[in-house]
Amino acid sequence: MSVCGAAADRGLGGNEWVSGTPSAALSREHLAQYSDLAVTWMQEYLRIDTSNPPGNEMRAAKFFKKILDEEGIENRVFEYAPGRGDLWARIPASSHVSHGQPDMAHPTPEQGPAKRPIILLNHMDVVTSVAAHWRVAPFSGDIKDGYIWGRGAQDMKDEGLAQLVVMVMLKREKVALDRDVIFLAVADEEVGDTGTDWFIAHEGDLLEDAEFLINEGGENLLENGKVKYVGVDVGEKTTFWLHLVAHGRPGHASRPIPDSAPDRLVAALDKIIAYRTPLRVLPVVDEFLRDMAPYEPPERAAYYRNIRKAIQDKKFRDELDGDESLNFLLRDTISLTMLGGSEQTNVIPAEAWANLDVRILPGGDPHEVLEALRRLVNDPDVTIEPLEPNFRVANYSGTDNSLYAQIREVAAKYFPGTPVVPHITSGYTENQRYRPLGIVAYGFNPYTATDEEGNTEHANDERIRVEEVRRGPRILFDVVVGVAGK
Ligand SMILES: [Zn+2]
Known part of the structure; x- marks a missing residue:
């Protein structure tokens, strides 16, 4: 066709x-x-x-x-x-x-x-x-x-x-x-x-x-x-921007502090970057992929015809990670966009921070996403808070x-x-x-x-x-x- x-x-x-x-x-x-x-x-x-x-x-x-x-x-x-x-x-x-x-x-x-x-x-x-x-x-x-x-x-x-x-x-x-x-x-x-x-x-x-x-x-x-x-x-997906702050003891950079704020931040971000949010198939996405299947190569077409089955398949899930135009349709996404720490190279700061651009699928609950990230980071010295007090579903x-x-x-x-x-x-x-x-x-x-x-x-x-x-x-x-x- x-x-x-x-x-x-x-x-x-x-x-x-x-x-x-x-x-x-x-x-x-x-x-x-x-x-x-x-x-x-x-x-x-x-x-x-x-x-x-x-x-x-x-x-x-x-x-x-x-x-x-x-x-x-x-x-x-x-x-x-x-x-x-x-x-x-x-x-x-x-x-x-x-x-x-x-x-x-x-x-x-x-x-x-x-x-x-x-x-x-x-x-x-x-x-x-x-x-x-x-x-x-x-x-x-x-x-x-x-x-x-x-x-x-x-x-x-x-x-x-x-x-x-x-x-x-x-x-x-x-x-x-x-x-x-x-x-x-x-x-x-x-x-x-x-x-x-x-x-x-x-x-x-x-x-x-x-x-x-x-x-x-x-x-x-x-x-x-x-x-x-x-x-x-x-x-549309909804934006849910998050602000992470890691806290620690400040000091002179000539004497490294093992659990400094920047170290804690990087450890937290490492977990977040490796994290894969749950896959979820919305009816409209299912409809979209089935409509597009005839225009895809055979293997991809088979996935698109039954996307609910495809997401159980490890090979497909691995491919998905590298497919920017498909990945966002099937899950909430997290992009690390902003980072901050010390103002000076020789100063270990008491705080280091990062911002995450999180995008949530229709029907998704921002509170659940936030709690999932807090559990994942699991560090009392790292706080995660929404950047805006009000967010939309x-x-x-x-x-x-x-x-x-x-x-x-x-x-x-x-x-x-x-x-x-x-x-x-x-x-x-x-x-x-x-x-x-x-x-x-x-x-x-x-x-x-x-x-x-x-x-x-x-x-x-x-x-x-x-x-x-x-x-x-x-x-x-x-x-x-x-x-x-x-
Ligand atoms: Zn416009």
Whole structure:
């Protein structure tokens, strides 16, 4: 079986028209206009410097607001701190039916209550950049070599822009909706999550008990010109950072102290580095690996088809240790990242410390991890404490719902033969904040990217192919209309 999607065969020109999708009902002329708008607006959006820190997201909120106002789309801006703000916009269910204009799909409004809303969530801030390291200035928005360049081109001004264009498409095309479509652009995702935290705390009613949310995350990997998989992030691990401190008698380094603080610390870290956290197979990871099995060599494929059995196999477990992209899916992980001891080479300090970046699978209990490490270290002179007093339990959304089904359907149209796979990301997204509100929250990206392009996220030369910017909004439109259209 080939991994291939047909998109490459059709040419990823960003202009192709895919029959059987909601967007295929729009005129070719309109579709081309939306693609043109997407490129122009993407350039403008990338030119707005929202490097965080400090953020200045109000600049981006004003950019969105101007467009939404011009299009007649209801919106509100909340400047919750100087220069920092969130923007909320909404196209209500069936809003256009009452205008007496012909609806493109179904002219008659259906009776009965609307379904719960879908939220299109994006963050407006970007990580910092050092212009000297870039081939194209990070806030130029320039088009060069088939790419639009700029900080945020992958994370996530690209997706925020696609969401904006979808709102404009829904409005202009007077799409009859059976649920509200909410656009929510927040500040400060990259540093403190204050935008989302503020919104949920102060304007949570505007989330209207939504059923679905689409946010950053997800990966549609383009390999050798073909889409290898459409990855939907259904969950994240949660960070649980730990601080170790070893205590001991200080002294002159010319007279070694056998159980000095640094020695104790190293002994504790030695145990932690050798420690293998328990393996645990989440249902979504099981589903992901079974979906990916056909694309793996025979031995690996056999493991993937029955991962619960594979983790009993010592050979597989040994392989797992060296497989960075698989290991984190099957266990909580621990990375040693920071170390400190004496300020002077000839002084044995009374304290030596280390920080661990621990990432816990959905459903895992941070307290249990902490207790396991304390038992393992088993030294009363080494303390282990969380770096932050409050930590969150990781969560994930299942796949048995109409949004996931619609993503499958749309992906099958644009990328025939390409598997749609649920994935747990090793990173963090704000979906974690919205799931406890009862919302099915996914990382889904309407763009494809090669490994090289995807890796420009948070790195130098961040960029996106122009053809992706042209096509992405259409793919997202087809997902949204499939879920929210009448
Ligand atoms: Zn992001």
